[in-house]
Amino acid sequence: MLQHLPNADISHVPNFLSPKECETLYQTFLSKSIWRQDQITLFGKTHEVPRLTAFYGEKEATYTYSRIEMQAHSWFDELLQLKQKVDVECESKFTSCLLNLYKSGKDSNGWHQDNEKELGVNPEIASVSLGGTRLFKLKHITRKNLQTITIPLEAGSLLLMKGETQHYWKHCIPKTKKPVSPRINLTFRKILQSV
Numbered sequence: 405m406l407q408h409l410p411n412a413d414i415s416h417v418p419n420f421l422s423p424k425e426c427e428t429l430y431q432t433f434l435s436k437s438i439w440r441q442d443q444i445t446l447f448g449k450t451h452e453v454p455r456l457t458a459f460y461g462e463k464e465a466t467y468t469y470s471r472i473e474m475q476a477h478s479w480f481d482e483l484l485q486l487k488q489k490v491d492v493e494c495e496s497k498f499t500s501c502l503l504n505l506y507k508s509g510k511d512s513n514g515w516h517q518d519n520e521k522e523l524g525v526n527p528e529i530a531s532v533s534l535g536g537t538r539l540f541k542l543k544h545i546t547r548k549n550l551q552t553i554t555i556p557l558e559a560g561s562l563l564l565m566k567g568e569t570q571h572y573w574k575h576c577i578p579k580t581k582k583p584v585s586p587r588i589n590l591t592f593r594k595i596l597q598s599v
């Protein structure tokens with residue numbers, strides 16, 4: 405499915421991974437990833453980031469968002485194999501992966517653009533989902549008359565954002581009161597080293 409949205413280039417492949425692959429990979433990434441709990445200071449108040457994260461990639465890749473700096477751990481086999489499968493599907497070559505673990509519906513990812521300078525002018529982000537389905541929301545930054553878009557990200561799906569999407573659209577994973585299973589999301593990114 406392709407989202408025909410203005411100022412965006414977004415594609416969604418619902419069955420990128422089989423249910424069996426999803427099950428195995430979920431357990432593997434849950435147990436093998438080096439998860440961290442970061443804190444964020446907003447308006448002078450310090451909060452825990454409402455999810456766990458882990459960052460993997462090529463040697464010396466660093467990624468900074470919301471003033472949190474992450475140093476890449478080296479790829480492990482299953483993650484590198486998934487990256488290679490994503491590279492083929494997206495006809496791209498990703499260099500890093502930020503994993504998010506949403507333990508329950510209380511965990512979330514607030515409205516943001518992935519527009520850090522190390523992602524380049526037109527960031528390309530491929531997002532693979534495992535575990536419970538969560539809603540992915542998109543809203544245009546300047547055209548307030550455009551409706552918010554909601555895409556349920558099911559286990560095994562791949563969402564690719566590229567082109568000028570990050571200049572014009574914010575995205576988020578809102579909290580939910582509905583019962584949801586834990587979810588692991590893997591966002592493959594290209595980090596430019598010289599910025």
Ligand SMILES: O=C(O)CCC(=O)C(=O)O
Binds near residue numbers: 504513557
């Ligand atoms: O969990 C998701 O699907 C979105 C993750 C995300 O927006 C991010 O890591 O920047």
